[in-house]
Amino acid sequence: MAFAGAVVVTALVVTLGSYFLVGIYLRDRAIDEALAQSRFNLRFAEALLPAEPAQTDFERLLQALATRGDFETLVTEADESLVSGPGASRDLITPELQDAVGRGQLGYQPVHPNSVTTLVVGGRLPGGEARLYFFYPQGEREELLDRLGLLLSVAGLVLALAGALLGWGLAGRVLRPVYEARVAAGRMAAGNLDVRLPEGRDEFGELSADFNRMASSLQARMEELEEARRRERQFTADVAHELRTPVSALVGEASLLEQRLSLNADGTIPVETRRAAELLVRDVARLRRLVDDLLEISRLDAGAVDLNRVEFSVIDFLERMGEARGWPDDVRVTGDRRLTLCTDPRRLERIVVNLVENALRHGEPPVVVEARRVEPTMSGAAAAAESVGGHPAAGELALSVTDFGFGILAEHQERVFDRFYKTDPSRGERPGSGLGLAIVWENARLLGGAVSVKSSPEEGTRFTLRLPLLADSASLAAEDEDTLQFNS
Ligand SMILES: Nc1ncnc2c1ncn2[C@@H]1O[C@H](COP(=O)(O)OP(=O)(O)OP(=O)(O)O)[C@@H](O)[C@H]1O
Ligand SMILES: [Mg+2]
Incomplete structure (x- = not known):
């Protein structure tokens, strides 16, 4: 509407302006022409008339003038007057014009007999009382102006209409994407995250691209949340299920x-009673371990684990841990003694102990625990070391636990780090809940590293933990050794 309004105003200004300008120009030209013609007529009359002109002389003058152009003439002398045709009349002469002519000037005046404009130019003959008035009809000029007015009105109207249509079309084009965006936003608000906007190459295209990006990231986030909720529900169900088995056994x-509470005749405890009590104690211990693992997992999930970083030699640490844990002889620790880590030894111990226990329980000895320095492949580990430890990272520690058992089938390898995942559920009777590797995974993440598995029936299984190393791996501070304590 604003566009159409602007076009209408512009059209009005242009048409009215040109109409009036052309009108003024035509009028001025007509006056100039009439004045020039009248001057000529007066000189002509002066040349034609004798010094004392009679009525017949004037009649002759009028006849002679009639052929000179499209005008009519009135001659007055005192009260006498003579006209060349019906267009000329003494009544049309205004007193002002008479005065001007009386003073010897060439005067002019537009008059409107029968609503047709006529230009009257009057002048006095030199050396006499006779006055000549010439009547120039302006009908043609007015007709021309009328036609111009009509033409301009039509053109203005067409222009205004075209402007309105153009404005309507443009507004529609500009506002359609806005409308579409509104509809899409409404649908998104109603929960439909699949909506996307068509992406053009104009400003709205960029807006649409931004909108689509926002929708995609929202959708991804929602799916992530949904997936997390699904995992949580699954975890709760698994926890209930895993708790049920040992509790029923208990x-x-x-x-x-209870049934075998009576003693033997000789006052000793019957063998079955002792056996039942042993089973009870064993299963209570298992249950406690399960609950401990669950507690650890939930603490790791909640981010409620504080890291207590210390600098220490990796090989020393592994050897002392083996001693404290009573690892059998076929668990061998090898690697570069100078390798130094700055990390939380408790967390590292959780990882290594779980991996070695798995190797002993699910694989075959010998079990090799090896610490090597490798070039960093994961950008995350090195960056995490710098930001958390404050020490410059120099490559990575690859701590691998290898056994020579049957290995883990490829289809299980991706999932062994899942909570409660066991490659052989039928062996559920054996101790172990399937939380060990999940705890390893979360601890590795917490330390800024990562853990991976490689396994084949021929070569056995190798779990590898990668952690950022300290730059100067020989700089082991003596007092730190005291801070290393091992869980029994
Ligand atoms: N070294 C290995 N060789 C073969 N299979 C393994 C090995 N380590 C783990 N697995 C398989 O991966 C599964 C998951 O291991 P995880 O440590 O999470 O659970 P678990 O040892 O069964 O129980 P938990 O560690 O909680 O006592 C194991 O049940 C086992 O099937
Ligand atoms: Mg385990």
Whole structure:
């Protein structure tokens, strides 16, 4: 509407302006022409008339003038007057014009007999009382002006209409994407995250691209959340299921024990009673381990684990841990003694102990625990070391635990780090809940590293933990050794 309004105003200004300008120009030209013609007529009359002109002389003059152009003439002398045709009349002469002519000037005046404009030019003959008035009809000029007015009105109207249509079309084109964006935003608000806008190459295209990016990231985020919720629900179900087995076993063993509470005749405890009590104690211990693992997982999930970083030699650490844990002889620790880490030894111990226990339990000895220095391949580990430890990272520590058992089938390898995942559920009778590798994974992440598995039936299984190393791996501070303590 604003566009159409602007076009209408412009059209009005242009048409009215040109109409009036052309009108003024035509009028001025007509006056100039009439004045020039009248001057000529007066000189002509002066030449034609004798010094004392009679009525017949004037009649002759009028006849002679009639052929000179498209005008009519009125001659007045005192009260006498003579006209050349019906267009000329003494009544049309205004007193002002008479005065001007009386003073000897060439005067002019537009008059409107029968609503047709006529230009009257009057002058006095030199050396006499006779006055000549010439009547120039302006009908043609007015007709021309009327036609111009009509033409301009039509053109202005067409222009205004075209402007309105153009404005309408443009506004529609400009506002359509806005409308589409509004509809899309509405649908998104209603929960439909699949909506996308067509992406053009104009400013709205960029807006649409931004909108689509926002929708995609929202959708991805929602899917992530949904997936996290699904995992949480699965975890709760698994926890309930895993707790149920040892608890039912405990209930069974406890009631068995209750039935066999009586002593032998000689006052000793019967063998079955002792056996039932042992089972009870074993399963209570298992249950406690499961609950401990669950607690650790939930602490790691909640981010409620504080890191206590210390600098220490990796090989020393592994050897002392082996001693403290009573690892059998076929668990061998090898590697470069100068390798120094700055990390939380408790967390590292959790990782290594779980991996070695797995190797002993699920694989075949010998078990090789090896610490090597490798060039960093994961950008994350090195960056994390610099930001958390404050020490410059110099490559990575690859700590691998290798055994020579049957290995893990390829289809299981991706999932062994999942919570409660066991490659052989039928061996569920054996101790172990399937939380060990999940705890390894979370701890590795917490230390700024990562853990991976490589396994084949021929070569056995190798779990590798990668952690950022300290730059000067020989700089082991003596007092730090005291801070290393091992869980029994
Ligand atoms: N070295 C290995 N060789 C073969 N299979 C393994 C090895 N380590 C782990 N696995 C498989 O991966 C599964 C998951 O291991 P994880 O440590 O998470 O659980 P777990 O050892 O069964 O129980 P938990 O560690 O909680 O006592 C194991 O059940 C086992 O099937
Ligand atoms: Mg395990």
